[in-house]
Amino acid sequence: METYLLDWANLLLRWLHVIVAIAWIGSSFYFVFLDSSLTPPVDDDLKKQGVSGELWAVHGGGFYHPVKFNVSPPKLPDHLHWFYWESYSTWLSGFALFLVSYLWSPSVYLIDPKVMAWTPAAAIGAALAFLVVFWLLYDGICRTLGQGENGDAKVGAAVLVLVCIAAYAATQMFAGRAAFLLVGAMIATAMSANVFFWIIPGQRTVVADLKAGRPVDPIHGKRGKQRSVHNTYFTLPVLFAMLSNHYSFTYSHPQNWLILIGLMFAGAAIRQFFVMRHGHKLGRNPHPWKYAAVGVVVLIGLIVWLKPAPSPTAAAAPAVVSYAQLKPVIEQRCAMCHGEALQSKGVRLDSPALLQQHAQTVYQQVVVSKLMPMNNATGLTDDERALFAQWFKGGAKVD
Numbered sequence: 001m002e003t004y005l006l007d008w009a010n011l012l013l014r015w016l017h018v019i020v021a022i023a024w025i026g027s028s029f030y031f032v033f034l035d036s037s038l039t040p041p042v043d044d045d046l047k048k049q050g051v052s053g054e055l056w057a058v059h060g061g062g063f064y065h066p067v068k069f070n071v072s073p074p075k076l077p078d079h080l081h082w083f084y085w086e087s088y089s090t091w092l093s094g095f096a097l098f099l100v101s102y103l104w105s106p107s108v109y110l111i112d113p114k115v116m117a118w119t120p121a122a123a124i125g126a127a128l129a130f131l132v133v134f135w136l137l138y139d140g141i142c143r144t145l146g147q148g149e150n151g152d153a154k155v156g157a158a159v160l161v162l163v164c165i166a167a168y169a170a171t172q173m174f175a176g177r178a179a180f181l182l183v184g185a186m187i188a189t190a191m192s193a194n195v196f197f198w199i200i201p202g203q204r205t206v207v208a209d210l211k212a213g214r215p216v217d218p219i220h221g222k223r224g225k226q227r228s229v230h231n232t233y234f235t236l237p238v239l240f241a242m243l244s245n246h247y248s249f250t251y252s253h254p255q256n257w258l259i260l261i262g263l264m265f266a267g268a269a270i271r272q273f274f275v276m277r278h279g280h281k282l283g284r285n286p287h288p289w290k291y292a293a294v295g296v297v298v299l300i301g302l303i304v305w306l307k308p309a310p311s312p313t314a315a316a317a318p319a320v321v322s323y324a325q326l327k328p329v330i331e332q333r334c335a336m337c338h339g340e341a342l343q344s345k346g347v348r349l350d351s352p353a354l355l356q357q358h359a360q361t362v363y364q365q366v367v368v369s370k371l372m373p374m375n376n377a378t379g380l381t382d383d384e385r386a387l388f389a390q391w392f393k394g395g396a397k398v399d
Contacts, residue, residue, distance in 0.1 A: 003343065003344055004343075004346070006104065008095065009100045010100055013093055013096050013097040013100065014097055016089075017093040020093055021090045021193035023086040023089075023090075024087050024090045024260045027227075028081055028231060028232060028235065029102075029172055029232075029235075031083075031228075032229075032275055034055075034066060034068075035201050036275060036276075037282070038055050038068055039054060040052070040053060040054075049073070049074055050071070050072070050073070050074060051069060052069065053067070053068045053070075054066070054068070055067075070221075071216050071221060072206060073264075076207065076211065080207070082203070083195075084199075084200050087192045087195040087196075088195070090251075091188065091189065094185065094188060095185075098185060102178055102181070106123045106124050106127075108175055108374055108377065109175065109177070109178055109374065110123040111123050111174070111175060115171075115176075116173050116174070123173075126174075127178075127182055130166065130170065130182055131185060131189045132189075134162070134166055134186040134187070134189070134192045134278055135193050135337040137162055138159060138190050139190075141155055142155055142227070144214070146181060146226060152226070152229075155230075159230075161264075163183070163187070163261070163264065164261050166174070167183050167260045168189065170182050171256050172257075175242075175247055175375040176248075176253075176375075177248070177374075177375065178261055179260075181241060181242065181244070183241050184237070184240070184242045184244075184262075185241075187234050187237060187238050188238045188242075190234070191231045194227035194228070195227075197222055198227045199224040199227055199256075202221065202224045203220070203224060205220050206221065219241050232271065233271055234268075236264075236268060236271045237263075237264030237267045237268055238266030239267070240264060244260075244263075247369070248369050248370045248371050249306055249370070250263070250306070253306065259306070262298050262301070263299070265295075265298060265301075266294075266295040266298040266299050268295075269292070269321050270291070270292055271293045272291040273292035273295070276288035279362045299346075304394065318390060319390065320394050321387050321388075321390040321394060322397070323397065323398040326355075326388065326391050329380075329387060332378070333380045333384065334373070334378070335349065336373030337374075338350070344386075347361065353398070356397075360392075362388060362392070363389070363396075366380070367388050367392070370385070
């Protein structure tokens with residue numbers, strides 16, 4: 001029953017997490033586009049009001065005319081929408097999902113004895129420390145390096161080094177799948193913390209000053225903008241890290257930390273292309289194709305590097321594999337999690353009929369993606385995976 005309820009919690013939290021993440025990332029992407037596409041106002045009345053940029057757009061059968069006040073509008077409207085619950089909901093649902101999966105069963109998800117054999121409590125503590133320590137170091141970098149000349153470039157270089165160190169450390173401490181996810185969660189925590197500790201408090205100060213009739217300090221807008229820009233470049237690396245658990249060929253590689261860094265770097269470079277593309281259309285900067293090219297070249301390099309070599313074990317497998325040949329492998333490697341006592345994900349493989357019922361899933365998880373067994377905890381060999389492959393290709397017969 002516990003496994004069944006955890007599966008429901010995982011499903012519903014994942015669904016919620018994806019929904020609110022779409023809302024957060026969507027609004028982030030839209031405002032980056034909007035900010036990069038604004039042009040100086042033409043109307044004299046808008047200029048007198050302090051409007052610094054405007055945009056005309058058409059969508060859904062209507063025309064829209066958003067304008068931006070660089071510091072503050074002359075008068076606050078009665079209704080002011082705040083963009084923060086998208087961020088908070090994404091982090092809270094993501095952390096809850098991390099809790100019911102990785103932290104609830106650390107021996108299964110977090111720990112790989114071949115990487116580091118430690119206690120579940122120590123692994124949980126280290127995983128949580130990653131989230132906190134990265135934020136503290138990142139925030140310290142922004143505070144110390146981000147205010148002076150070429151501050152953005154210095155912060156970018158320092159954060160890149162910090163992420164590389166964290167990626168290497170995570171893959172040396174945790175199971176590959178958990179390490180990739182943890183690096184993504186670590187960066188996502190910093191993104192949400194930017195909203196909670198910097199962007200929203202700065203905006204609240206500006207609103208309070210306007211209501212009290214005090215002069216507005218533009219530093220709050222500048223700081224909020226800086227952290228918002230950082231979140232923009234974090235987005236695609238985080239999305240890859242969150243999706244990576246479906247692709248074991250990335251996190252199971254001996255140099256998985258380099259793969260993680262390479263894919264996140266490619267995502268950030270491609271994001272830079274899209275950010276600068278809006279400015280290029282208005283003649284503000286050269287065409288940013290070089291950033292997209294760098295990202296694509298990195299991706300192609302990784303594809304070539306990870307190309308699988310022909311497996312001699314698969315060629316050595318019998319042309320036809322019967323259920324009788326596969327049964328001892330299932331009993332030794334699979335039944336402990338997919339048997340009568342524990343039916344993980346509602347899947348049982350401890351009878352011929354049940355194995356045949358889940359044949360497609362078994363082939364996908366064991367042979368194609370190699371996701372199962374989780375972290376290969378039961379030590380399934382390549383020869384045994386080849387047996388599953390030949391059995392399925394032979395019709396998945398059990399008689």
